[in-house]
Structures are given as structure tokens and as C-alpha cells.
Amino acid sequence: MAAGEPALSERLIEPMLLRLRAGFLKSRSMPLFYFHVYDGMLVAPDDEGLELANIEAARDEAVRGARSILSDEILKGCIDLSGRIEIAGEDGTILLALPFRDAFEIKE
Template sequence: MPRFYFNVVSDTGMIVDPEGSELATVEDARREAVQDARALMSQAVLSGKDISARKIYICDELGTLLLIVPFADTIRTAD
């Protein structure tokens, strides 16, 4: 199975994922990134912080950028 890395990018820098996760497809990696972004944002909100401008860069084992998941895009708006 391929290994995907989830690097969190903000306006001040990047937090590099040194371990990555083995997942079957890029779509599985995107779903994991969405869950990670939501978890990080919920923790930040409890601390009174807004980190919705951050992004997760999904990279492969060679460091090639495969997909960008903006935190703000993971929030569903209420009807």
C-alpha cells in the first residue's frame, strides 16, 4: 500500500509529518486529511483560536505534492 504524508501548512511555516499513513488511494488520504483538519480545528476553537486558514499538503513517499486540503473547505455550513 502507498504511504501518504500529511504536512500542515500555515502562514508561519509547515509542520512536517515524518511518519505518514499507509492508505489504499489518494481519495482515502483526502478523507483522512479532512478528518485531521476537523479535529485540529475543533481543538483550536476550544482554545479560542481560528486556524481555518491552514492547509494540509498530501504528499507521496517521494515528497511529490498530490493534493491540497484547505481547512476551511472541510467545514459544512449550517442550513
């Protein structure tokens, strides 16, 4: 072993510890939800997902996302209500579809 080079045990154990830590960090107690945004056609599939407590929290997140999209459209002067956000579970099953028009209320 050259001077300054880690011992064999250190070179073998350190990668194993990193893998264990990574696995520990990936373990989670909350479900993962994916938010796919459609605007007539698939615009933005969600490949990362978001950990949330339940489907109600996921719906709240979808409402915020739809409102954000619509607020950008309002600034441009044209609102397209044909879009939706689909919430999928970890296995890819669509759990809920939120049409953009369900994300707000119009009062006159």
C-alpha cells in the first residue's frame, strides 16, 4: 500500500456505507405522486414525483399547479381551460384528473 492510500478495508467499506445511506435516504413513509400536465396533448410528464401525505394533499398540489399555469395564461391574455393535471401513483395508475376549470371559481 502506498503512503496516503486508504487501507483495503476502507476502500471496501466506504462504498458499502454510501450504498446503505443512499438506500436509507430513499426509504420514505409518504407515497410518491406524479403530476402529468396535459394541454390538449401531453405537455409535461412528471418523471420525478413528489412525496405527499395522501391523495388530498396531491390534489391540493395539482390545484396550485393549475392555478400557476392559468395565471401565466391570464398575463398573456388567453386562457385555455381544456388542460388538466393527472395525478398518478407510484405504479403509474392515474388516481385523479383535475381539469383546469376545477382549479378556480369565477364570481361576477
